[in-house]
Amino acid sequence: RSLKKSRNAKDIPLPEVPKVIDNGSGKRYFRGRLLGKGGFARVYEVTDMSTNKVYALKAVPKVKLSKSADRYNKIETEIELHKSLRQRHVVGFHGHFEDEQHVYILLEHCSRKSLVQTLKNRGKLTEPEVRYLMFQAVQACSYLHAQRVIHRDIKVGNFFLNADMELRLGDFGLAVRLKEEEKKIKTMCGTPNYIAPEVLSKEGHSYEVDTWALGCVMYTLLVGHPPFETKSLRETYNRIRNNEYTIPSRISDNAAKLIKRMLKPNPADRPSLKEILADEFFTKGFFPNRLPGTCVTSSPKWSEYEKS
Numbered sequence: 001r002s003l004k005k006s007r008n009a010k011d012i013p014l015p016e017v018p019k020v021i022d023n024g025s026g027k028r029y030f031r032g033r034l035l036g037k038g039g040f041a042r043v044y045e046v047t048d049m050s051t052n053k054v055y056a057l058k059a060v061p062k063v064k065l066s067k068s069a070d071r072y073n074k075i076e077t078e079i080e081l082h083k084s085l086r087q088r089h090v091v092g093f094h095g096h097f098e099d100e101q102h103v104y105i106l107l108e109h110c111s112r113k114s115l116v117q118t119l120k121n122r123g124k125l126t127e128p129e130v131r132y133l134m135f136q137a138v139q140a141c142s143y144l145h146a147q148r149v150i151h152r153d154i155k156v157g158n159f160f161l162n163a164d165m166e167l168r169l170g171d172f173g174l175a176v177r178l179k180e181e182e183k184k185i186k187t188m189c190g191t192p193n194y195i196a197p198e199v200l201s202k203e204g205h206s207y208e209v210d211t212w213a214l215g216c217v218m219y220t221l222l223v224g225h226p227p228f229e230t231k232s233l234r235e236t237y238n239r240i241r242n243n244e245y246t247i248p249s250r251i252s253d254n255a256a257k258l259i260k261r262m263l264k265p266n267p268a269d270r271p272s273l274k275e276i277l278a279d280e281f282f283t284k285g286f287f288p289n290r291l292p293g294t295c296v297t298s299s300p301k302w303s304e305y306e307k308s
């Protein structure tokens with residue numbers, strides 16, 4: 001007797017994204033290669049057929065949305081939130097539209113992918129590269145906080161590099177905008193990658209969770225793996241709760257000092273993003289004003305600039 005498979009949302013095959021996507025108000029996009037998949041979404045490189053500009057188009061199948069209403073809200077809130085943001089180091093939002101099968105989000109194309117690929121190729125980055133990248137990351141986050149937005153999923157995989165090796169912070173799927181009088185957020189649906197201790201203990205959390213995550217990103221770029229990574233999630237959560245991590249001695253004093261400040265267990269003890277931008281790690285030491293594209297695959301010969 002063959003077991004009848006349940007016909008739920010998961011089993012319905014994903015609808016096709018058309019070769020030519022019409023935005024419903026006269027613009028058409030030619031579908032290029034698949035850039036990747038994230039959750040329910042598929043992301044394509046698309047070309048605006050009237051301007052020849054290239055974008056990243058995120059296509060979320062509605063069939064996946066109708067079943068789980070909150071999923072649909074998530075896309076809606078992601079759109080509402082991202083479309084209100086404009087800053088040079090935040091991924092550009094270029095529009096949203098839908099057809100019968102999909103909700104589409106048109107985003108800035110970042111041809112050099114995310115820092116995950118860079119880290120995979122390089123293992124770890126030099127301090128000048130981390131100075132250059134973290135300065136842009138903290139600026140993007142400082143802008144978000146000024147808009148009362150908490151990103152809540154800052155991680156290496158949400159930092160993208162464009163053709164000019166400039167950093168862009170993306171993916172607002174877990175972001176939230178604090179209301180006027182609201183000081184803290186109580187709830188969290190979805191699990192961020194670099195989860196802060198106050199989120200684990202469900203005491204309510206605020207902007208400082210992004211500072212914590214930025215500290216985890218800085219550590220990961222310099223050391224080559226996250227500060228609290230273990231083979232089991234439970235063990236990782238225990239280390240986060242106990243603030244258990246070590247910084248290799250080859251890491252400079254200024255870098256180590258800044259990482260420790262950002263990974264303070266008590267959110268109130270973490271520095272503001274303004275203070276971070278003024279930290280000695282950024283004001284002392286070789287600060288390249290651009291990175292060559294080769295940094296995505298091989299290490300620059302700057303190490304001689306850095307007193308190790």
Ligand SMILES: CC[C@@H]1C(=O)N(C)c2cncnc2N1C1CCCC1
Nearest residue numbers: 035036043056091107108109110170
């Ligand atoms: C839309 C998803 C994400 C992204 O947010 N941007 C801005 C992006 C921009 N340019 C290329 N890829 C991007 N990605 C990749 C695609 C597959 C996984 C993440």
